[in-house]
Amino acid sequence: MGAARLYHNVRYAFCRRKPRLVVRLAWNLALVALRKAPRLRYVDVALDFTCNQHCQHCFARTYDRQRTRGRNLISAGQYRRLVDQAIALGAVSFSIQGGEPFAMFEKTKQVLRAFRPDRTLVSIKSNGTLITPERAREARALGVDIVTISVDSGVPEEHDAFRGQRGAYGRAMRGVRHCREAGLKVIVACTVSHANARSVGVMRLIEETRALGVLCFLIKAAPSGNWAGNRSVLLTKEDSRWIDEVTRRYPHCRTDFEANYLAYGCGAMKEIIYVSQYGDVMSCPFIQVSVGNVLEEPLEAIWRRGLSVPEFSRYAARCLIAEDPDFIDRYIAVTQHRDDLPVSIAEFERTKTT
Numbered sequence: 001m002g003a004a005r006l007y008h009n010v011r012y013a014f015c016r017r018k019p020r021l022v023v024r025l026a027w028n029l030a031l032v033a034l035r036k037a038p039r040l041r042y043v044d045v046a047l048d049f050t051c052n053q054h055c056q057h058c059f060a061r062t063y064d065r066q067r068t069r070g071r072n073l074i075s076a077g078q079y080r081r082l083v084d085q086a087i088a089l090g091a092v093s094f095s096i097q098g099g100e101p102f103a104m105f106e107k108t109k110q111v112l113r114a115f116r117p118d119r120t121l122v123s124i125k126s127n128g129t130l131i132t133p134e135r136a137r138e139a140r141a142l143g144v145d146i147v148t149i150s151v152d153s154g155v156p157e158e159h160d161a162f163r164g165q166r167g168a169y170g171r172a173m174r175g176v177r178h179c180r181e182a183g184l185k186v187i188v189a190c191t192v193s194h195a196n197a198r199s200v201g202v203m204r205l206i207e208e209t210r211a212l213g214v215l216c217f218l219i220k221a222a223p224s225g226n227w228a229g230n231r232s233v234l235l236t237k238e239d240s241r242w243i244d245e246v247t248r249r250y251p252h253c254r255t256d257f258e259a260n261y262l263a264y265g266c267g268a269m270k271e272i273i274y275v276s277q278y279g280d281v282m283s284c285p286f287i288q289v290s291v292g293n294v295l296e297e298p299l300e301a302i303w304r305r306g307l308s309v310p311e312f313s314r315y316a317a318r319c320l321i322a323e324d325p326d327f328i329d330r331y332i333a334v335t336q337h338r339d340d341l342p343v344s345i346a347e348f349e350r351t352k353t354t
Contacts, residue, residue: 003292008215008252009259012185015145020119024092032088032261038307039090041261041271044097044285045082047107048073048277051100053127054164057191057233059225062177069353071278076107078295080114082275085299087116097125099283102135109142113300117143124148125189128175129168136175136182143236147179147215148187152203153196155211162191176214186214193221194232206246206253218243220322222286229336232326240323257317265315270305280342283312286321288335290342309328309345 014022034037040309049060074082078115082096094115101108101124109122115122124139128149139147151170153159156169179186188209196202209216220243221233235243247254260267268283269291275281281288281302292302306312311320311327320327330351 008254012146013122014182016352018118018121018145021092021121027263028090034053038270040086040092040273040303041084041267042093042095042259043083043091044095044113044272044274045074045079046275046277046285047098047101047111048254049099050059050104051098052103052119052130052165053100053128053168055127055226056162056164057193057221057225057260059222061098063249074275074279074295075279076110078116078279082279082294082299083116083120084112085294087120088275088301089300091120093121093123093124095125097135100127100130102126103128109138112139112142112144113141121145121195123187126150126175127163127168128172129165130171131171131175131178133178133181134176140182140184144184146185146187147175147346149175150189150191151176152191152207153199153201153206155201156199158196159192164337173246174210175238180212180214182283186212187217188214189219191218191219191221192235192239192243194239196233197235198242206250210250210252214252216250218253218255220255220319222319222321223328223332224286224288224321224335229332234328235322240318255343260315263315265317266319267315268320269303269309269312270315273303273306274312276342281306282342284321287331288333288342289345289348291345309349 013025026036028039046060096108096111112122122144123146124144125148151159152162159169160166175184188203190202192202206216220235223230223234227233256267257265260271273281274285275294279293279295281292281294282288282290283306291306320325321331334348334351335341
């Protein structure tokens with residue numbers, strides 16, 4: 001790992017105002033190095049489906065249909081139990097997404113308090129358009145360290161079209177400024193598909209984030225959510241090589257693969273889990289395959305089950321849901337045209353033998 005990239009990792013992960021977090025991070029790194037075994041690092045939780053935008057690729061609304069099937073959303077108290085169980089497994093980082101967390105800020109604040117922010121790294125994923133100076137300051141006072149703001153092009157008109165909202169780019173960039181002024185660290189996340197890889201808009205955003213001094217995460221397009229079964233969005237080998245070259249040239253620009261404790265590759269399930277609004281545990285938001293539900297059994301049992309799945313047990317060199325053709329074929333075969341997602345891991349595993 002280059003010095004500049006290591007600098008960014010340390011700058012975003014370590015927090016002086018949270019000495020207990022620093023100790024826990026150092027302890028986890030030592031355990032991973034000595035035991036050579038996975039240790040949970042990051043838990044991404046969804047709150048609700050409330051949102052002020054209509055993004056082309058939205059995956060969250062996939063689950064909204066299930067409310068009519070009698071499923072209940074996780075309560076604030078249930079989030080607290082989830083957090084305690086995750087911390088026992090080593091988790092040091094917790095993130096909220098939606099929907100749009102700032103569109104349901106009162107609920108967001110309740111869950112933030114459950115994250116035990118005195119000993120964890122806390123982040124919010126947002127489209128940035130509803131962030132005011134007051135909300136940014138309040139989020140930091142509640143223990144938030146990082147806000148990840150989705151911006152999909154440095155060309156305002158392209159971003160607005162993708163997000164289905166005029167003026168979205170300007171409001172998102174104001175959100176970036178408000179967060180920085182409040183003392184929050186900012187990550188800009190950009191979804192990259194075959195359509196916009198190597199585009200002027202993405203390159204302009206990369207240059208703009210470098211000038212601002214914030215990280216730029218490149219999120220690889222997946223055939224799920226509104227893009228369910230849509231292979232045209234998938235990156236080609238040339239697109240993937242371009243992303244590799246960009247992350248080499250720009251130390252502030254990376255994928256999730258650079259954020260693991262020690263190993264390079266996909267950290268899904270080994271270090272990262274996603275928990276839906278209904279308590280379903282998945283390896284990532286885009287792989288809508290559940291290995292269990294935290295309202296029905298302990299998180300440790302669910303996590304161990306997930307680690308027993310061959311695809312989730314290793315640090316894959318390429319994103320399973322965006323760049324692995326065999327995995328994508330199986331995923332699409334079992335999930336396409338379903339209104340009861342996520343599917344169970346047992347059902348997904350059966351596609352290996354059919």
